[in-house]
Amino acid sequence: MMNKPFSQACENNKQPILNILTTVFSSTKHVLEIGSGTGQHAVFFGQQLPHLTWQTSDLPINHLGINAWLDEAVLANVQRPITVDLHKTWPVPNNNLPVDGLYTANTLHIISWPLVVKFFAAIAQNLAAEASVCIYGPFNYNGKFSSESNANFDSWLKERDINSGIRDIEAILLLAKAAGLNLIDDHRMPANNRLLVFSKI
């Protein structure tokens, strides 16, 4: 059995995020997570929100790690990872049931801007009407980093991949609007992150 991958950031942010998801997803039935990463968020949120199903997804390279967390947790409502590669058309998760919730954390600054554009276009195509969409991560406001640590993080990201980087909230909101998403809340979170909550028209 493989050692489970571990993210300290996920351990730190899972409870503050849950505090908001508890309300936002209170009547949501089927959540699709994009970029589940280690799988820690899926296991924690699945345990704490047993009224919904949580469909994990990521590139195949991360499936083994996500499965290791799921093997240990044994949760009936958290589903084995499917491949959602934002370069491609999304598969239909949840046995064809309508996806009325979407969650993603720390993905929009990792993928390239053209993929961010595709991400929102896919939301427009794949999500049910009135779906709730939660996007967690750092954002810039008025063209400025919201902290020195975010500025350093952005430099670090760009050294690894010039196409990555912290996104401008104004550009994100334009894409969201074009995808039929209304911004409901923009929560300030610990460590200079935000949790954006949208509702699909």
Ligand SMILES: C[S@@+](CC[C@H](N)C(=O)[O-])C[C@H]1O[C@@H](n2cnc3c(N)ncnc32)[C@H](O)[C@@H]1O
């Ligand atoms: C920084 S990690 C965040 C993981 C996790 N959500 C978290 O908060 O720790 C970024 C995630 O985006 C995923 N990712 C990168 N490129 C992707 C793509 N083209 N399609 C789907 N996911 C992608 C990575 O595999 C990784 O899981």
